[in-house]
Amino acid sequence: MLICIPEVLSKAEVADFRRLMDAVDWEDGRSTAGAQSRMVKKNEQLPPDSDLSRRLGARIVSALTSNPTFVSASIPLHIFPPLFNRYGVGQKFGVHVDNAVRGDPLTGLRIRTDLSATLFLGEPDEYDGGELVIEDHYGSHEVKLPAGDLVLYPSKSLHMVTEVTRGARVASFMWMQSMIRDDHARSMIFDLDTSIQALCERLGRDDPEAVRLTGVYHNLIRYWAET
Ligand code: NI
Numbered sequence: 001m002l003i004c005i006p007e008v009l010s011k012a013e014v015a016d017f018r019r020l021m022d023a024v025d026w027e028d029g030r031s032t033a034g035a036q037s038r039m040v041k042k043n044e045q046l047p048p049d050s051d052l053s054r055r056l057g058a059r060i061v062s063a064l065t066s067n068p069t070f071v072s073a074s075i076p077l078h079i080f081p082p083l084f085n086r087y088g089v090g091q092k093f094g095v096h097v098d099n100a101v102r103g104d105p106l107t108g109l110r111i112r113t114d115l116s117a118t119l120f121l122g123e124p125d126e127y128d129g130g131e132l133v134i135e136d137h138y139g140s141h142e143v144k145l146p147a148g149d150l151v152l153y154p155s156k157s158l159h160m161v162t163e164v165t166r167g168a169r170v171a172s173f174m175w176m177q178s179m180i181r182d183d184h185a186r187s188m189i190f191d192l193d194t195s196i197q198a199l200c201e202r203l204g205r206d207d208p209e210a211v212r213l214t215g216v217y218h219n220l221i222r223y224w225a226e227t
Contacts, residue, residue: 009063013063020052029041029044031045032083041096043091043093046084072190079174081107087161091164092129092163097159111175112181116155129162129164132151179225196213199213
């Protein structure tokens with residue numbers, strides 16, 4: 001399941017992020033890559049353990065955990081500290097799958113990566129190329145969103161970032177461990193929740209069938225959740 005979530009950050013917040021990010025030094029993006037992705041990754045990133053990366057990352061995590069669509073779609077158990085990258089002209093990230101497990105040396109957090117997310121921090125007209133291409137059973141999908149918007153996709157999918165041919169592509173990316181490990185189960189839970197919200201809107205929250213379905217929703221989570 002691939003989900004685009006608009007306006008995770010406001011345009012003013014994005015501008016503030018960009019101003020702070022422009023004022024510091026960046027490093028080679030291969031410092032966090034695994035053996036295979038190291039060969040195909042060509043970009044720059046904010047040093048992951050730096051004060052700025054952690055501070056901005058915390059702001060993103062706080063925006064995500066208060067975003068109902070994000071919470072409903074991911075049912076997060078852990079969110080790995082977000083990372084920040086920049087692709088200049090000629091830079092790209094070839095086809096790869098993200099590492100299955102990520103450990104954070106600063107906090108000791110270790111997660112299974114069920115979901116990956118990219119939060120766009122530049123407008124599409126700031127650069128050419130730089131599309132995130134995600135493959136699933138339905139083919140490959142090109143994603144390039146407005147600044148402040150986020151795309152969520154299963155970490156198990158092959159994906160790449162195409163070469164930037166003009167300007168620079170600035171983004172944050174992160175991994176989540178979901179309480180619902182199985183992508184298929186998580187998709188059904190999300191569909192059910194979305195339908196229940198629409199039903200409640202139409203019939204009221206006290207409609208007996210809406211109440212019963214809300215119970216089914218929670219009982220499915222109770223059945224599947226790993227905490
Ligand atoms: Ni990746």
